[in-house]
Amino acid sequence: MDKFALILVIIGAINWGLIALFSFDLVAAIFGGQLAIFSRLVYGLVGLAGLYCITLLFDERERVD
Numbered sequence: 001m002d003k004f005a006l007i008l009v010i011i012g013a014i015n016w017g018l019i020a021l022f023s024f025d026l027v028a029a030i031f032g033g034q035l036a037i038f039s040r041l042v043y044g045l046v047g048l049a050g051l052y053c054i055t056l057l058f059d060e061r062e063r064v065d
Helices: 002-022 026-031 037-057
Strands: none
Touching (some): 002 026, 002 037, 026 037
């Protein structure tokens, strides 16, 4: 679950970077506009993944080097 959430957050970060630098929304371009159901689904999943990743900040797992 952690890796899936991280992948979605990375997709969102790349999309926001493209919006900031080039005014290009990759998700909207792929799925047919910002209001298309698939675009809204991706935006929602990215948002939920971002909220989930907040929990990773407080995770006390032991690191394996």
